[in-house]
Amino acid sequence: MSRTTHNRTDASDASPAADDSDADDAAATGTVLDLSGLTKTYGPETAVDALSMSVADGEILALLGPSGCGKTTTLRMVAGLERADAGTITLDDRTLADPEGGVFVPPEEHDIGLVFQDFALFPHLSAAENVAFGIGDRPAAEREARVDELLDLVGLGDHADHHPEELSGGQKQRIALARSLAPEPDVLLLDEPLSNLDVALRVSMREEMRRIIDETGVTAIWVTHDQEEALSIADRVGVMNDGRLQQIGRPERIFERPSSRFVASFLGQAGFLTGRVDGDAVETDIGRLDATHFPGLDLPDGTTVDVLVRPDDLQARPAADGTTADGRLTQRQYQGPSFVYRVETTEGDSVRCMHNHTELFEVGQPVTVDVVADHPLQWFER
């Protein structure tokens, strides 16, 4: 692995993750679903642009991105609800879509489950009838047993006869999940499954859903725009922007080693320090950051880079006087357990520093800033 392949100069030239090869980031052996060069256009708009990725058996892949980035369109193409304009979708060696080859398998023959953003429960059917909807071809006894099993799995065994309008948001969500799991799909797709729930409910629901998916062992693609949700539930995260897959990999890897400024900014609070390469160290407004922060840095001296610093990477200290200060404290944000201070450096970079809630500084105070990160820092060439 070479460092430079991980560092992009700009989000716009970031290419799909094909060359972002990292043993840990690639799908493990036993690929179930393979997307290759998948493209979808609506008139002049390219919703999904040559997207390629594979999903391993039993993993949960989160597809993360801002609204309109093409993640839902990707999901709908996999489900067979949209026709791809180019590229292929392969499920267990079975081609589901291949426009060039004239292949389009209708959704009912995909063996793929989909949990809709607005649940899409059939309002004229009870919870149990909703769950039984996709397994009507099984013998009655087996069908009932399967419905009971799933209702128990999602913890709604006593709500079997309730109609959707009598269920709360979280209960609807669980019935929708049970319904799509009932036919034992090869892959389960979830389209922003928590976005219609109260904020307070989301965290507990996502743990609950992760538990249910784990218990069934189904392979899942989970679309979301919530980075915290993606990082917490997924085995791997794919970040999308403007119809393209920016980066795909394990959550911690994506967070620590974002491949572009876009990915860095989209995950967590990102600040950037302008720096100048000097040997194997980088000169910045807050001083010289030495080689230990930048293993493998090999850029010509004088190259301008942006160094990614997150609030927990930095600490501010009150400066003895204005001449030794790195910058000035411009904002204080109390978050309960911690303070986040915004510091404007003398050259105009803006970074955040996270402190314990007991460390109270005043806005306007001159401060010096130290890097306290115990991990390598990511940089982006200008």
Added chain:
Amino acid sequence: MSALDRLVAPFARARSRDSGLPTALVLLSGAIAAAVLSPIAWILLRVLEAEGGPSLLTHPSTFATSIALVAVVTGASVVLGVPLAFLTVRTDLPFRRFWTIAVALPLVIPSYLGAFTYISAFGPSGYIADLLAPLGVDSVPSVYGFGGVALVLTLYTFPYVFITTRASLLSFDESLVEAARTLGVSRIEAFRRVTLPQLVPGIASGALLVALYALSDFGTPNLLRLEVLTQAIWVEFNGFGRETAAMLSLQLLTITAVILALQSRVGDSTQGAYVGTRASTSDTTVALGRWKAPALAFCASVVTMCLVVPLGVLFVWFRRGSSAIGRTRLVFEWSYASNSVLVSVAAAVACALAAIPVAYLAARHRSTVAELIDRATYIGYAMPGIVLGLALVFFGVSYGAAVDDLSSVIGAASYLPTLYQTLPLLIFAYVVRFLPQSVGATRSSVMRVDRELTEAARLLGESPLGAFRRVALPLIAPGVFAGAALVFLTTMKELPATLLLQPTGFDTLVTYIWAVRESGSYGAAAIPAFVLIVVSALSMVVILSQEK
């Protein structure tokens, strides 16, 4: 009605805290509801007074004919209306907008005018027979009798099913079909298991309107000579068999009640329409492919039967009109039109005034009493015009008899006005019949006015009545006006009650057309018929502008 109630239900819950009912408003609304319900009492009274007690099973074959007619017309309307709705909403049928309007337009032609033109076109020695005679065809299928009545009624009522089904299709959330398909269900299967159950309430509410119309229509069976209940009532009434007419009316009301009960069961067994949180992004239009030509032919033939034939006939009448008028004493006078306008304006104003307290009570104070009063005012929707007319004839005559008795006792009752065949009684009939239109429009406009506005006016020192007058009334005025306009337009074309209750010598457009039909010189009916169609078209515009 039940669709409206379902719409209102959420508001009802939000207002359940409100318990205090203003006594004056309740009394006023209650009096209006009682007045509207009174015609039923007159019918019942007549039935009970009948010599030898009530015998409800008079005319069993007429009863059976009415039921069969309702069943056939309702069934045929569903068969025509549902596919047309599907074609115009969900397929790539060419000129969909045009067909949508053209297929709904037959509603603007009163069915008795349709029947009238069909006799002229298809009857013995009608235009079609004349056209075909030189070709050696000497008999066309008769337009008279059960077949003809069923055909004409279907052609002029199926748009109710078309419109309600269309609305259900438009509000249907496509993601439900997508959900079904990801669960391994084919497109056709998904239609049967998901789409259709969601459409049933819409189809049923359209079918209810068709059934009530088919049951209560008087003009079409009269013109096309079919002995149904309305026609039998008319015959008995004119033959002074008034007890029999009352009993037939009771039969008619019973069937009406059964139809309403059936509809409310269908409405209850399905859950409310599901509304998704976002519009479906996928294109779900069904490509017709090689079915495009047959689909177009289907739409075109329906529109030809409903619109082209009657309008063509009217046009021919119009062209020949001048020569036909020369041969008859029935010269059209514009005073008929002004008479129509006069009674219609009076009915509209009366309805608007009566609707305000009822609608205000129903919208602002949800309670059993308010709901009962509100429902009672809807009785006119279900009450056939001929029954209403008959009930008010009974009332007018009893009142007249009472006045006579009184004058023979005290000899001074000449001050008391008579009622039978007077304008006030005719206008009262219109109010009973069309009050629901006014209440509906007014109530929905009251609902849209935030009650906090009147509360604010109260806190600024206004009395309840002052707050209503200065704040609520200006805001609900558009709804009140729309309701009144609707009453005006439907009163213009009302036939049976007008025939029974018209003051002697007081002719309107409708009674003139009826007189022309009896004289056989159809050409004279062209102008009033066109006027009525324009008026009906205007009422459609009002209805559509309300449905925003």
